[in-house]
Each structure stands twice: as C-alpha cells, then as structure tokens.
Amino acid sequence: MEKWFIKNKKADFSLIAKQYHISEILARLIVNRNISSKEELNQYLHGTLQDMNNPYELKDVRKASNLLIDKIREGKRIRVVGDYDVDGVVATYVLYTALKRCGANVDYEIPDRMKDGYGINISIIDAAYAEKIDTIITCDNGIAAINQVKHAKELGMTVIITDHHDIPFVEEGVDRKYIVPEADAVINPKQLDCTYPFEGICGATVAFKLIQVLYEECGIEKWESDRLIEFVSIATVCDVMDLVNENRIIVKHGLKMLSSTSHLGLKALIEESKLNANCITVYHLGFIIGPCINASGRLESAKVGLRLLLSEDENEARLLAKKLKNLNDERKDLTSEGLVKAVEIIENSEIKSDKVIVVYIEDCHESLAGIIAGRIKEKYNKPTIVLTKAEEGVKGSARSIEEYNMFEELNKCKHLLSKFGGHPMAAGLSLEEENIELLRKELNGYTTLTDYDLQRKVSFDMVLPFQHISYNLIDEIGKLEPYGKGNTKPLFAIKDVNVLKAFVLGANRNVIKLTVRDESSDYQSSYSAMIFGDVEGFERKVIDKYGEEQLKALYQGIQNMVRMDLVFYPDINEYQGNKNIQVIVQNYR
Structure with missing residues (x-):
C-alpha cells in the first residue's frame, strides 16, 4: 500500500507572490x-x-593551491x-586539464574497479x-585512505586529498572520533573544522573549487574556470547530489x-x-550521457571515458x-540478467521477509551490483545490498531509502567487513564469503525500521x-x-x-x-491523462474495484462507474503542429 500525503509548509503565499511577481501556486511550490x-x-x-559559494572558505584549499604552484x-x-x-572521471578531467593549463608536469591514474577496488591503494x-x-x-576519493x-x-x-565522502570515525564510548588522513592538504567540506557553508557538493565540484583558487592565484581569468562547469x-547529476x-x-x-x-567528446x-x-x-545527463561514461569503468576501464573527454581529434x-x-x-543487458536472478533468489527464500535485503x-558482474541493488530497492522499497564473488572474497554495493542510514548501519557491522565506505544512501563493501549470512542477520537484528518506514510514500505539493x-x-x-534530487518535479493531486474512457497506446x-x-470541469470540458507503464496493473485494479464489465465500458467510452x-x-x-494540455499521472488509486 502507498501512503499519500500533502506537503503542508506554511507561509504568506500571497505576499511572496506579490513581491516576486509570481502566482500563489508557484509561491507555494517554492516554499x-x-x-x-x-x-x-x-x-x-x-x-x-x-552567487556560488566562495571557494576560499574550503579548509586547506589555499594551502593545496600554494603547494601545487610550488610543485x-x-x-x-x-x-x-x-x-x-x-564523478571520479569528471573530477580527474577537471584537475588534469586545469593543471596542464597552469603548466604542470601532470598525468593521471584511475583505479581498475575489479583489480584495485575503490580509491587509492598501496600498489598505486x-x-x-x-x-x-x-x-x-x-579526487572523489582519499578521505578514507588513512x-x-x-x-x-x-x-x-x-x-x-580532494573528496566529498563522509569522514571515517571510530566510536569511543558514546563519542565519535573522526579520523582524517595525515595528508599535506585535505579538502573536503564535511570536515568538522571546515567553514564551507554547503557540504552537499560532489567530488568534481570540490576539484573545481580548488581549480578556481589555483587559477586566481596563477592570474588566469575566471571565465576559463567557468568553462569547466558543463562537465x-x-x-553533480550523476552522483545524485541535491x-x-x-x-x-x-x-x-x-x-x-x-x-x-563545442567540446568534441561531449558533442560526439x-x-x-x-x-x-x-x-x-x-534526465539526459543522469540516464543517457552519464551511464555511457560510467559503462567504461564498469565493463572495461574508466580511462576510456576520460580519453573521450580529453580527445582533441574529431574521428577519435x-x-x-x-x-x-x-x-x-x-x-543494460547484463543488468537485466542480474536483476532477474536477484528477484528469483529473494522471492524463493526468507530474504523476502527481511527489512534489510542482503x-x-x-x-x-561485480560492477553492476550497485545498479541491481538500486532496482531491488525500488521494487521492494527496502534498503538493499547486492553481493557477488570477487577476485578476493566478496564485494558488493548498497542502496538505501531515506529512513535508513546505510553508512551508519554498516559501521555497526564493520567487524564482519574487510572494507566499506560511502554515504547514508549508498555504500560499497568487501567481506569474506562466510560472513554473508552473519551480515544479513546482524543488519536485520540491529535495524529499527518499522513497517511504516517501509511503506512507499507519495508526496504531492x-x-x-x-x-x-x-x-x-x-x-x-x-x-x-532543473529538477532532481532535492528539487523534485512539482506534483499535484x-x-x-x-x-x-480509456485507450491503450504505444508500440x-x-x-x-x-x-x-x-x-x-463544466459538462463539455474533459482532459487527457496519460499513464505510462503497467497496463495490466491498471486493468487489474479496475476489475478488482468495479468488475470486468466496467473495464469494458471504460474501453468502449460508454457510461461507467x-x-x-x-x-x-x-x-x-505537441503533435503535428497542434498543442494541447494533458496531465501525466505518476500515481493513482
């Protein structure tokens, strides 16, 4: 069952509308x-x-810039x-390109997902x-590399270090001690002693902020750093920042x-x-352009995506x-196969009744674990960890719901893990195969998730x-x-x-x-409402509530209940030069 609720924030919408010359509806949506x-x-x-935040407020950014200038x-x-x-590929592109522009003797390395795992390691x-x-x-890593x-x-x-991930910590009684690597400079807005006013930026933005400072200190005009914003x-979109x-x-x-x-790689x-x-x-960034760049790091080497961004030859x-x-x-094909297997395992085991799916x-393919975890999370509305056999032990990815801080919960089970890191909503982990069932039991034993927490929520404006x-x-x-996480498309009810009446459309x-x-509506007025997706589900709901005859009446366009x-x-x-208003249905009951 879905729980529908209205966002009910209070304000003087009439006053806001007058001050900003907007409608009261828009004023309400903004509030x-x-x-x-x-x-x-x-x-x-x-x-x-x-109006962007001052990069100089980032802890160690001036120190890092001065170090780089000296080098x-x-x-x-x-x-x-x-x-x-x-995020990591773009951050690498930003730093490498900008350092080259400043005359640096610079190259790059990106870890191999399968061989090296996440982040910098001893062999690198x-x-x-x-x-x-x-x-x-x-960039986009390093904060956990103690x-x-x-x-x-x-x-x-x-x-x-330039990074945006959560700062590692250890529990000391009721207190937490945060541990930051002893690097020459650490730029991460999540550090407790960092005064930067907004910590929700991605790794590429942290790198970009350093470049803004570096360019200014090197006397390079601001428009040159601004050109990097398209990357x-x-x-920002692909790392699902608010x-x-x-x-x-x-x-x-x-x-x-x-x-x-005019960028050759992006144009291509x-x-x-x-x-x-x-x-x-x-949508295009998050579901088409981004996944193509991501695919090289998943199935081959992320350097293919980086080479595209660095390419100066149209044919290449x-x-x-x-x-x-x-x-x-x-x-996409491999993801579909993996998802089918995962659902089959869940549906035919006691995992289905767990509040946390492991x-x-x-x-x-270990690089697809995160995508599959995300799809399972969407299907069951439960925090999900997908694990797979790796070269050494077992690796996995986790995706969570708003009510469950995945990073914090994994931290409670860190004695079972070889390695882990991430955010409240997503994480990566490694462990020995014999610890899989223990991890599943401990996560479900510790969880305070209620049935209400796991109920799918539908909010509208x-x-x-x-x-x-x-x-x-x-x-x-x-x-x-632009709409996205933290600034969702307005929804009405x-x-x-x-x-x-109803018609089924589409190839x-x-x-x-x-x-x-x-x-x-007056008697003559009617509106088009489009439902994309589950036609069978729609028909089943109509039959369950009203009966099969009423569904037939609906399709025939005759009087119905x-x-x-x-x-x-x-x-x-817009179709063949004609325009008309329609409503796109997101949820119905």
Missing part, C-alpha cells in the same frame, strides 16, 4: 522546496555563477588519482613512487552550456546517443563515443483542480527547473475524477490514455 529566506528565494529563481614552478611530477564512476602509490612522482592529488596516505608520506611524497554539472544551493546553479548553467557545447556522445543538442535535460572522439554507447548497451549473486491548469501555469512552473501497448473530468484519485503533473502535448 515546499524548503526555500524560506529572501536570499534563498532570490538565488533559487535568479541565481548566477556569481609546478619546481617542475615536479604530479599525478591525479581519480575514481571509476562519472608504490607505482607512482617507482615512476618518480613527487605529488599525488586524489594507511595509504601514511605509506605515501613515509616514501617522502606530497599528498593532497561538473554532469558529475539540486539546491550552488548545485542548482551549476546544473542550470551547465545545461545551458551543454546545449551549445550527444550525437551517438541521438539526443537533440539544443534541449539537454537532467566519434569512435570513443560509439565504444561507450556499445558498452552501455551491453551493461542478496548474494555469485556470478553477477497541493490539490489542483483541472480548471486551474493553463499554458501560462505550465510555463511558470518551468522556472523551478485531485480526488474522485470521473474516468470517461508495446504500454501507455494508457484516459479521458477524465473532475468536479471543477470508474472514479480515481490522481497524483500528476501538467504537461503540453
């Missing part, structure tokens, strides 16, 4: 997104690159060590030392830049993915884009009768874009809608078009 102060509202509606002047060799996901440090690398700078950094320092190397916007504060500015401006990008990937370059959206860029697209298509798919929907309102709502017969009327509550958003349908 529902936790925008309260005048400054926040101004930034939300009109934020520019000048560049001395001609010392610098190596960027990144990570194999989109030893290889760097053997190759006479003087300075290592990490022993690795210690080893590098013992070898006499300089280490700079940072991709990382689209609030400066993240919203980064993505908003990044999307504008991407729509007219947009063309290969058959996207309209003039209207790139958050096209070939690399095609390779990434093919790898992503292969990844499922072991021995022959699953307000009740909106159909008669209030207009082209102007739809256009005005567009001011809230309406009760007791009269369903006049795969997976779309239902309803003709509906609510109490606010079918009434529904809808959660929806309004949209404009």
